[in-house]
Amino acid sequence: MDPRSFTRSFERLAKRAGVPRIRFHDLRHTHATLMLAAGTHVKVMSERLGHSTISTTMNTYAHVLPSMQRDVAAAVDALLRWDDTEEVHH
Secondary structure (H helix, E strand, O other): HHHHHHHHHHHHHHHOOOOOOOOHHHHHHHHHHHHHOOOOHHHHHHHHHOOOOOHHHHHHOOOOOOHHHEEEEEHHHHHOOHHHHHHHHH
């Protein structure tokens, strides 16, 4: 299929559906962002997006969700907190 024809068809369908105007390529970025938010392993993301290396994937999409840094920091903080009311079992 000719890419321009595909793009025009996509734009017509989006307009008919009443969604905001977006480029078809924006769906790829949305998919990548949702995979990141879902905690998808970067290797899986890389394969789904057709990247030859995971570094390409991370360089392109790692900045997308700043909340991910906060979430990881909170998770590590929770693991490192000492609660002396809990008995430690070894």
